[in-house]
Structures are given as C-alpha cells and as structure tokens.
Amino acid sequence: xxxxxxxxxxxxxxxxxxxxxxxxxxxxxxxxxxxxxxxxxxxxxxxxxxxxxxxxxxxxxxxxxxxxxxxxxx
Numbered sequence: 001x002x003x004x005x006x007x008x009x010x011x012x013x014x015x016x017x018x019x020x021x022x023x024x025x026x027x028x029x030x031x032x033x034x035x036x037x038x039x040x041x042x043x044x045x046x047x048x049x050x051x052x053x054x055x056x057x058x059x060x061x062x063x064x065x066x067x068x069x070x071x072x073x074x
Contacts, residue, residue, distance in 0.1 A: 047055065
C-alpha cells in the first residue's frame with residue numbers, strides 16, 4: 001500500500017514540474033516573436049439577443065436558399 005502512495009506522490013511531483021517547465025518555456029518563446037507583426041484591434045459593441053436571433057435567422061434563410069439552388073441544379 002505504501003508503494004502506491006509513493007507512486008502517487010511521485011506522479012504529483014512530476015506533473016507539477018512538467019507544468020512549471022511548460023509555463024517557463026512558453027513564456028520564454030513569446031519574447032522571440034517578430035516585433036514587426038501587425039495586430040488587429042476590433043472595436044465593436046456586442047449584439048443584443050434580439051440582434052443575434054435575427055442574424056441566425058438570416059443565416060439559416062441564406063443557407064436554405066443555397067441548398068435549394070444546389071438541389072435544383074442537380
């Protein structure tokens with residue numbers, strides 16, 4: 001029974017070290033990115049639930065129209 005507890009403790013330590021190493025390496029590689037890389041900033045307001053519903057309905061109507069035109073050409 002003690003062997004299982006020791007393996008569990010060893011696994012927890014190994015997982016902790018692995019996560020720490022992954023975090024340290026990930027933060028280090030972020031510095032090496034190209035500084036001339038362009039960034040895009042999108043400043044827009046969120047849609048209201050009514051606007052979202054209207055958008056979904058319009059998208060579905062467009063998809064149905066496209067599918068029916070495909071079926072008509074076959």
